[in-house]
Amino acid sequence: MKKIIIALMLSFMTSGAFAGSHTPCGPTEGSINILANEFNTYRIFMDEVKSCAGSDVDFSVTHSVDHNKLQVAALSANPSEFSAKLVTNGSITPLMNDGLLRPLDDLIAKYNPNLNDNQKISIDGKIYAVAFMANAQHLWYRESILDELGIPVPSTYEEVIAAAQKIKDSGKMANPYAGAFKSGWNLGQEFVNMYLGHGGEFFKSGTAQPNVNNEKGVAALNVIKSLTELSNPDFLTQDTNAVKEEWESGNVALMHVWNSGASSLLDDEGDQAIRADTRLAPSPSVGGGSIPATTLWWDGIAIATNTSDENAEASFRALVGAASSAELANNYADATVWLIKDYKGGNTAGPVVDAASRGASPYPSFPHMSLLHGALSTELVEFLQGNESAEKALADVEAAYIAKATEQGFL
Amino acid sequence: MPHKTFFWFFFPTGLAMILFIGLPIVSSFFQSLHIENQQILMEVENCDPFGCTTNVRVDVEATEKLKEENPLGRFNGFGTYLDRNHLAFDEIGEAWSASSSIGEFKDIVLNLPFYKALLFTLTFCFAVTPPVIFFGFIVALSINTLTKRLKGLIVFGTILPMIVTPLIGSLVLFWMIDSQGIIGASIKILLGDPNLSLKSSSTLTWITLIIYGIWHNTPFAFIVFYAALQTVPQDPIEAALIDGASRFQRVRYIVIPHLYPVATFIMLICLMDNFRVFEPIIGFSAEGVAQSLSWMIYQDLRNENKMLFGSAGATSMLTIIGIAILLTPVLLRTWKEFRTER
Numbered sequence: 001m002k003k004i005i006i007a008l009m010l011s012f013m014t015s016g017a018f019a020g021s022h023t024p025c026g027p028t029e030g031s032i033n034i035l036a037n038e039f040n041t042y043r044i045f046m047d048e049v050k051s052c053a054g055s056d057v058d059f060s061v062t063h064s065v066d067h068n069k070l071q072v073a074a075l076s077a078n079p080s081e082f083s084a085k086l087v088t089n090g091s092i093t094p095l096m097n098d099g100l101l102r103p104l105d106d107l108i109a110k111y112n113p114n115l116n117d118n119q120k121i122s123i124d125g126k127i128y129a130v131a132f133m134a135n136a137q138h139l140w141y142r143e144s145i146l147d148e149l150g151i152p153v154p155s156t157y158e159e160v161i162a163a164a165q166k167i168k169d170s171g172k173m174a175n176p177y178a179g180a181f182k183s184g185w186n187l188g189q190e191f192v193n194m195y196l197g198h199g200g201e202f203f204k205s206g207t208a209q210p211n212v213n214n215e216k217g218v219a220a221l222n223v224i225k226s227l228t229e230l231s232n233p234d235f236l237t238q239d240t241n242a243v244k245e246e247w248e249s250g251n252v253a254l255m256h257v258w259n260s261g262a263s264s265l266l267d268d269e270g271d272q273a274i275r276a277d278t279r280l281a282p283s284p285s286v287g288g289g290s291i292p293a294t295t296l297w298w299d300g301i302a303i304a305t306n307t308s309d310e311n312a313e314a315s316f317r318a319l320v321g322a323a324s325s326a327e328l329a330n331n332y333a334d335a336t337v338w339l340i341k342d343y344k345g346g347n348t349a350g351p352v353v354d355a356a357s358r359g360a361s362p363y364p365s366f367p368h369m370s371l372l373h374g375a376l377s378t379e380l381v382e383f384l385q386g387n388e389s390a391e392k393a394l395a396d397v398e399a400a401y402i403a404k405a406t407e408q409g410f411l
Numbered sequence: 412m413p414h415k416t417f418f419w420f421f422f423p424t425g426l427a428m429i430l431f432i433g434l435p436i437v438s439s440f441f442q443s444l445h446i447e448n449q450q451i452l453m454e455v456e457n458c459d460p461f462g463c464t465t466n467v468r469v470d471v472e473a474t475e476k477l478k479e480e481n482p483l484g485r486f487n488g489f490g491t492y493l494d495r496n497h498l499a500f501d502e503i504g505e506a507w508s509a510s511s512s513i514g515e516f517k518d519i520v521l522n523l524p525f526y527k528a529l530l531f532t533l534t535f536c537f538a539v540t541p542p543v544i545f546f547g548f549i550v551a552l553s554i555n556t557l558t559k560r561l562k563g564l565i566v567f568g569t570i571l572p573m574i575v576t577p578l579i580g581s582l583v584l585f586w587m588i589d590s591q592g593i594i595g596a597s598i599k600i601l602l603g604d605p606n607l608s609l610k611s612s613s614t615l616t617w618i619t620l621i622i623y624g625i626w627h628n629t630p631f632a633f634i635v636f637y638a639a640l641q642t643v644p645q646d647p648i649e650a651a652l653i654d655g656a657s658r659f660q661r662v663r664y665i666v667i668p669h670l671y672p673v674a675t676f677i678m679l680i681c682l683m684d685n686f687r688v689f690e691p692i693i694g695f696s697a698e699g700v701a702q703s704l705s706w707m708i709y710q711d712l713r714n715e716n717k718m719l720f721g722s723a724g725a726t727s728m729l730t731i732i733g734i735a736i737l738l739t740p741v742l743l744r745t746w747k748e749f750r751t752e753r
Contacts, residue, residue: 069713089459094716099471123468124455131460174605183699233608234590237696298460339460362461367452367469370716381699385613403495407721409447
C-alpha cells in the first residue's frame, strides 16, 4: 500500500518548472470520435483534447452516463462507432474481456509523451490505457450546520448515521444525508463500497462463485438501509448528478459522492453561501474496520481495436496530449486529482490520498465483476423498501448472478 | 374472391411479413437455445496508479478461437427458459415444498424476476385497458355533440397525449410528481404528509404508471370511437326520439350495440400495446419497483456490460406466447361471430 501513496504523492509533488514542451498534439489526418461518461471534470478534460486535436481533423465526443452500457456494443462493431473511450478500472474490464482495446506501446514509443510511469495502465505487460485522474467517493459536509449542532466531523458510518439523525431531530433538514442510491449501477456501487469496508470478498477465492450472502453482506446492507432512512424518500431515483443538485439546493448536510464532483460543486455557479460552507472529509470506515468504505478509481484514455490505424493515431495524439498537459492540470488544480506529470496538487485531493493511505482497495477488476454488479443493481431494491430481509436480498443477488454468469460462460 | 386472386393480392404482404417478422422471430428463437462459449481465464499481472496486482482476465485469443468454432455459442436447449431469471421451475418446485402457506409460496414466486415482471405487465394491461375504452367512449360522445367550429380545436387538444413521445410525456410527469414538483407538492399539502413520496412507494408508483397509461392511451380509443360514431345511422335515433327515449337510452340501446365491434378492436390493440409496456418505466425511473417483460429484454441487452442474447431471446419468445394467450379469447370470439354472420 505504501507504494501507492508514494506514487500518488509523487505525482502531486514533482515540481514542474517547465512543462508541455513536446506534447504530441496536432494530428493532421483521420477523425476522432470519443465515448465518455458525463460529468464536469470530463468536460474540462475534453475541452483540452479538442484544442489539442486542432482544426485539421474531425472531432466529436459523446458524453453519456450510460457509457458503460453502450461501450461493448459500440466498440464491437467493425469499424467501431467510436475511435476512443474514456475508461476507468471498472469499465475497462468488459472491453478487455472481448479484446476491444488496442495496446498503446507502439504509439507511446513513437510519440514519447511526457507521462508519469504510474499513468501507464499495463495488463499482462502491455499498456492498454493512459490514466489522467484518480477518483474516489468520500464524505462531504456542511461545516456551519455541523458546528451549530456541535457535531464533530464523522469518521465512521456509525457516526455519520448519528450525526444525520441529530440534524434531522433538530428540525434543520428533513433528509440530511444523500448518496447515489438510484437503482442500477449507483446502488450496486454503494454496496460494493460498504461490503469492501466490512472486509468482504466478492468471490470465493480463485473461482467465479459469488460470495456476498454472509454476515458482512448483511451488515453492509443494514448500514445502507439506515443511511437511506435519513435520505430523501426518492433515493431510489437519485443518481450522483441528482444528489449534487440536492446539495446545491441546500437540502443536504452530509453526502458520500465522488471527489471529481468538486469541479461542479465548488465552481462559481449556484448558491455561493453553500459553496463556501462545503467541506471535504475522508471516507468513513464502517463496522469497526480500519479501511474506509470506498473504492479507488483511475480514469484514463483507451483506443478501440476496431478503428483504422489512422483514426487510432489521431485519437491517441489528441487524448494523450491532454493527458500529459501540466497546464490543464494546474489551471484546474481543484477539479480532481490529476495523475498528470508536473501537477502541483490542489486543495481537494486530500480525501482520495487519505483513502489510498488507509488501505481502500481499487474497484475489483475480475472479468465477471460487472455481472455481479449488475445483479446487485436490481436485487437490493426490495430490501431497501422494507419488503424483503437482507439475507433474502443477498440470496437473490447470488442466484441472479449465477444464472447470468452461467449464460456468459464464466461458471 | 377466387383463391388465386387472393394469393397474388396477399403475396407482397405475406412476403414482407415472413422477411421482417417471421425470420427475426425464428432467429431469436435459435439464439435463445444457446448460451455463450466457456470463457477461458488466465492469470496476469496488472499495473495501475494504485500498484501492481496479479489478477485474472479473459484469454481473448483462446476465447475467440472457441467462438469461431461455435459462433452461436454452446447449445443449451431450453435451459435458459428454465433458469431462475425466466420460468424458474426448479425454484418454484423448491418454494412449493418449502413454504407452509399459499401466501408464502406466492411471495417466493412473485419475487422471481420473470413472475415479478409478468405480474406488473398483466396488472398494467388489465388496469389500463377498461378505463381507456370507457373514457375514450365518453370523450368521443361528448365531442360529437360540440358545434363544428369548436370540434377541430378540441379534437387536437384531446389527442395530444398520444402525439407526445411516451418517453417525454412520462419524463414531464416524473418531474411534476417529484416531491418538490407541482403535483407531488400539492398532494403532500392536501394529505398533510410531508414525507409522502410518489416515487418511493411501489403501490403509488404502480398507480402513477397506470394513470399515465390511461392518459396516454385514451386518445387512441377516442379517435376510433369518434370515427365510428359518424357511421351510427340517424334513422333509428330519430325514431327513438319520437318514442320518447332519453339520451341515455339512445346511447345504451342504439349507439353501444353499433360500436360493439369497434370496442373489441380497441381492446385487442390496447391489450397488445400495454403488454409491451416499457417507456413509462424508463421515464419514471421506476425500474426498482415496476418491471415489465419488455423491460427485462432491455435489461438483458442494455444494462449488462455484455449483451445476454440468449436470455433476451428467451424473454422475447415468452412475451410472444404471452400475447398469444392474452388475445386468444378475443380472437376466438371474433371468429365465432364471423362464423355466425356467414
